[in-house]
Each structure stands twice: as C-alpha cells, then as structure tokens.
Amino acid sequence: MDKVRIGVVGSGFIGQVHLEILSTFPDVEIVGVMDVDKNRAKTVAERFNAKVFDNLKQMKDAGVNAVYITSPNRTHFDYAMQTLELGMNVFCEKPMTISLKDAIELEKKVKEKNLIFQVGHNRRFASVYKFMKQKILDGSVKPLSFQIKMNRGELLNPPWTSDRNYTGGFLFESTIHLFDMVRWLLGEVEEMYVLGKKSVYPDIDDWAIVMKLKNGLIGTFTSCAHASWMIPFERVEVYGEHNMLMNEEMERVHFCKGLGKEVESHDFTKVDFKEKWGYIEENKLFVECVKQRATPPITVSDGVAVIRIIDACYRAVESGNAHVKLEG
Known part of the structure; x- marks a missing residue:
C-alpha cells in the first residue's frame, strides 16, 4: 500500500488536529470529511483539499481504507460498527464507546473483521x-x-x-x-x-x-x-x-x-502541543499499522479494559x- 486513504468523521477541534498532522504525512491522502454540521464540513474539506461525504458508504466507494472517528462520544460506537462492517480500518478517539456492553460488542466485531482498530489514548x-x-x-x-x-x-x-x-x-x-x-x-x-x-x-x-x-x-x-x-x-x-x-x-x-x-x-x-501531547506519534503509528497490517499500540481490548x-x-x-x- 503506497498511501493510506483517510476519511474523517467529525470535523471539530480534535478532528482538525488529526487532519493537520495527517496532511503532513507523505504516505497519507486525505480523501474527505463527514460532519452533521455541513457548513463546517465544507470549510474543513476545502482547507485540506478534500471532499464532503454524507455517509460512510460514500467514503468506502471513494476508496477510503481508514476512517478517523472524532465525532461526539455517544456516536463513536455506531460509526465504528458501520465502518468495520464496510471493511475499513478505524482510528477511534476516546472514549471508544460510552458503555461496557457496546465496548465488548465492538471488540467482537473488530476480531470478526480482522481490521486495524486503534483507540486515541494519546497520553x-x-x-x-x-x-x-x-x-x-x-x-x-x-x-x-x-x-x-x-x-x-x-x-x-x-x-x-x-x-x-x-x-x-x-x-x-x-x-x-x-x-x-x-x-x-x-x-x-x-x-x-x-x-x-x-x-x-x-x-x-x-x-x-x-x-x-x-x-x-x-x-x-x-x-x-x-x-x-x-x-x-x-x-x-x-x-x-x-x-x-x-x-x-x-x-x-x-x-x-x-x-x-x-x-x-x-x-x-x-x-x-501536537508533539508533546502525543498526537503526532499516535498518528504515525496508526498509519504504519494500516500499511503493514500490524497490531496497533492501543488495541480495542485496551479500550474495553479502561471502559x-x-x-x-x-x-x-x-x-x-x-x-x-x-x-x-
């Protein structure tokens, strides 16, 4: 895989932090963003020369192979499950889910699909x-x-x-x-x-x-x-x-x-702050794991354990x- 093609769900502050970092990586192509706030999505997409998507299926059809979920906490589980079902790798900001039941279900789905899933515990x-x-x-x-x-x-x-x-x-x-x-x-x-x-x-x-x-x-x-x-x-x-x-x-x-x-x-x-808070390194490692099909440094099981x-x-x-x- 020459480049990891990335879509971002949620274009608020932390989504833009990840986009800023990813835009500097030569082995990453930012394909598009998705947000319930269509105006913000359009503004952010233009900033990173990307498209605006209405749903995850559109991302998949556009060739995205890794999705960053940086939307509000309560939405993480549904977006993650949909993304995995579509066969795309996931970087999910914390919290991975907001219930233990959902966390366990998500862990099962990751193992079933055999995809890369990294949790954003940047510390x-x-x-x-x-x-x-x-x-x-x-x-x-x-x-x-x-x-x-x-x-x-x-x-x-x-x-x-x-x-x-x-x-x-x-x-x-x-x-x-x-x-x-x-x-x-x-x-x-x-x-x-x-x-x-x-x-x-x-x-x-x-x-x-x-x-x-x-x-x-x-x-x-x-x-x-x-x-x-x-x-x-x-x-x-x-x-x-x-x-x-x-x-x-x-x-x-x-x-x-x-x-x-x-x-x-x-x-x-x-x-x-992007370096001292660990954001740059966690992004580099995720991209490398997607390219190499390697186990991410913070797994879905780590996410379950903390929840x-x-x-x-x-x-x-x-x-x-x-x-x-x-x-x-």
Missing part, C-alpha cells in the same frame, strides 16, 4: 509519560504506590459536557486518559473503593477512588469537574523506595533520584456498594 505518546514509563521499565523507579489527579475546571463549555446522555459521564471525558495511564504505567486494576457525588452539575462531578492493582500496588485516584483551571489539573505521582516520578500535565516531568540526591526535570512548555474500570466506578456509586472487584 501514552506524550513526552512526560514516555519518560515515566522508561524510568519504570529500566528499574530506576520500582513502583510501590501512587497518587493520581485529573481535574477539569468546569463543565460549562461546551454546555453538553455536563450531559451524561451526550458524553457517557464525566469519567469518559479527560479522566479516561488517566485510567488508561494506571494500566499502562502501573498494572491492571483488581479492586476499588469508589466514592462519588453530584456537587455542582447534573452528572457525578466529584470522585475519590482507592485502587489495588493485581501486582499489589495501592494508590488513590481523584477527579473533580468544577476545580477552576488551576494547574496542574493533571498529575501522576509514582512512589518507589525513597524515589519518585511526577508530572505537571504534559508540560513538565520530574524524577527524584533518592534521599539527598538531585531531581532530574524536563520542561516541554515550548514544544508544539470496564469506568463502568465499575459508576456501578459502585449508583448501587451504593463502594467496594468493587473488576472481572475480566
């Missing part, structure tokens, strides 16, 4: 988290416990972000990324004690979670949806034996080497049984 390719992962892999820090925070300043802009029917719930927004970070950096979750409440918005907007991982690590995970935009709103702290790793969003990462020793710090504030954690959190609060054990 795995962000500079700060790659640094932390490497320090864990090379034994510089052997994790014993952890503390994670992922806050949002508000659920006012856009207004639908507080509507669980639209988003799946607050945990399916940015918070989902750090559930994925728990798995990628530290290990699989075995059990949790989960507390959540509605403080400001109609959705559950305050969460406090204690986690135990299958490898014995323990840690805390908190998330608030009304915290203003005080920074850092996102932080992972990993504690070893008198050493630790800690990030400040995607901007900085710190490695405390031990008692009485220096702290190694890296500052990425001047790096273009299983979120599903358990909501079940714990809604049932009043705070202690949950994860299955599967």
Whole structure:
C-alpha cells in the first residue's frame, strides 16, 4: 500500500488536529470529511483539499481504507460498527464507546473483521509519560504506590459536557486518559473503593477512588469537574523506595533520584502541543499499522479494559456498594 486513504468523521477541534498532522504525512491522502454540521464540513474539506461525504458508504466507494472517528462520544460506537462492517480500518478517539456492553460488542466485531482498530489514548505518546514509563521499565523507579489527579475546571463549555446522555459521564471525558495511564504505567486494576457525588452539575462531578492493582500496588485516584483551571489539573505521582516520578500535565516531568540526591526535570512548555501531547506519534503509528497490517499500540481490548474500570466506578456509586472487584 503506497498511501493510506483517510476519511474523517467529525470535523471539530480534535478532528482538525488529526487532519493537520495527517496532511503532513507523505504516505497519507486525505480523501474527505463527514460532519452533521455541513457548513463546517465544507470549510474543513476545502482547507485540506478534500471532499464532503454524507455517509460512510460514500467514503468506502471513494476508496477510503481508514476512517478517523472524532465525532461526539455517544456516536463513536455506531460509526465504528458501520465502518468495520464496510471493511475499513478505524482510528477511534476516546472514549471508544460510552458503555461496557457496546465496548465488548465492538471488540467482537473488530476480531470478526480482522481490521486495524486503534483507540486515541494519546497520553501514552506524550513526552512526560514516555519518560515515566522508561524510568519504570529500566528499574530506576520500582513502583510501590501512587497518587493520581485529573481535574477539569468546569463543565460549562461546551454546555453538553455536563450531559451524561451526550458524553457517557464525566469519567469518559479527560479522566479516561488517566485510567488508561494506571494500566499502562502501573498494572491492571483488581479492586476499588469508589466514592462519588453530584456537587455542582447534573452528572457525578466529584470522585475519590482507592485502587489495588493485581501486582499489589495501592494508590488513590481523584477527579473533580468544577476545580477552576488551576494547574496542574493533571498529575501522576509514582512512589518507589525513597524515589519518585511526577508530572505537571504534559508540560513538565520530574524524577527524584533518592534521599539527598538531585531531581532530574524536563520542561516541554515550548514544544508544539501536537508533539508533546502525543498526537503526532499516535498518528504515525496508526498509519504504519494500516500499511503493514500490524497490531496497533492501543488495541480495542485496551479500550474495553479502561471502559470496564469506568463502568465499575459508576456501578459502585449508583448501587451504593463502594467496594468493587473488576472481572475480566
């Protein structure tokens, strides 16, 4: 395959981020875009010298072999299932689905069709988290416990972000990324004690979670949806034996080497956000996987695993049984 022919479903902010990156790849042809907002679709399509499509069948007929799904959360499952049924590969922005049932059904469909399906958990390719992962892999820090925070300043802009029917719930927004970070950096979750409440918005907007991982690590995970935009709103702290790793969003990462020793710090504030947030690398890897028919770095099964954690959190609060054990 000389070029991967790509169609994009959803031409909002994140769709345009992916289009900007893909337009710089010599082995990619942007064929067209699709959006319920026809005017925006036309404007974006013109910007990237692409067509406007009304449906996925038109994309298939135009020779598209890989579709980016960057539409609102609640639409991901239906678009993904249709795309796979038509025989096209998929890059699906997070959340892959907004229910565990749909996630499991989607996983079955991917395996049935034997197509490439990558989930957009871009944090795995962000500079700060790659640094932390490497320090864990090379034994510089052997994790014993952890503390994670992922806050949002508000659920006012856009207004639908507080509507669980639209988003799946607050945990399916940015918070989902750090559930994925728990798995990628530290290990699989075995059990949790989960507390959540509605403080400001109609959705559950305050969460406090204690986690135990299958490898014995323990840690805390908190998330608030009304915290203003005080920074850092996102932080992972990993504690070893008198050493630790800690990030400040995607901007900085710190490695405390031990008692009485220096702290190694890296500052990425001047790096273009598409690179430091991992978007460029995740796109390169997806395109390469489509060309080589290779397993993507973040699979549909990874998507199921993180949604299983979120599903358990909501079940714990809604049932009043705070202690949950994860299955599967």
